[in-house]
Amino acid sequence: SQTIHQWPATLVQPVGSPLSLECTVEGTSNPNLYWYRQAAGRGLQLLFYSVGIGQISSEVPQNLSASRPQDRQFILSSKKLLLSDSGFYLCASRVTGVNTEAFFGQGTRLTVV
């Protein structure tokens, strides 16, 4: 089965600072990769997904960007953080194919101060 590694687990960053969250996947090749955010008291909002190296689809306009430099590496970035970027960020991976479940990492709690 897949293992999703996310780091760091918690992060406190000042407004205006850059952000880089990394996610790596073990146990599969050519996965579909996802970044979700859970804001306080809210559901899981899909931010970005990728079906291959260098291919990124953005779901919501925002202050964030994503990149996939390697098959099993997915990076979430920002040049200048906003207070509204605070939340719980989750990386997920799914084996390519129809009707398969996604596996999630343990998440990163980002607090922008």
Place this chain on the structure above:
Amino acid sequence: DQQVKQNSPSLSVQEGRISILNCDYTNSMFDYFLWYKKYPAEGPTFLISISSIKDKNEDGRFTVFLNKSAKHLSLHIVPSQPGDSAVYFCAASEAGTYKYIFGTGTRLKVLA
């Protein structure tokens, strides 16, 4: 526009009784549905799924029911245990897309 809705933010159930969590969706093109369980400060873990060609799928204490005409699915947990206390998310996927759309979650509390 919330395509997947969980209208009950919380639910309390006595240990040993049945827990029923509900989920409604608006997109008739969704063809695959999943339930996840989430503890605080952790990633969601997959519980059970169902394809739109079925109306029921069972795995141990967990059963998911799908009513396509009503665009409604539910998760039944029998018997409920204190360790089931968590937030439960339903999710849906449309054929030909790669996205999972999640609901807002229901917090289940199983009382000992």
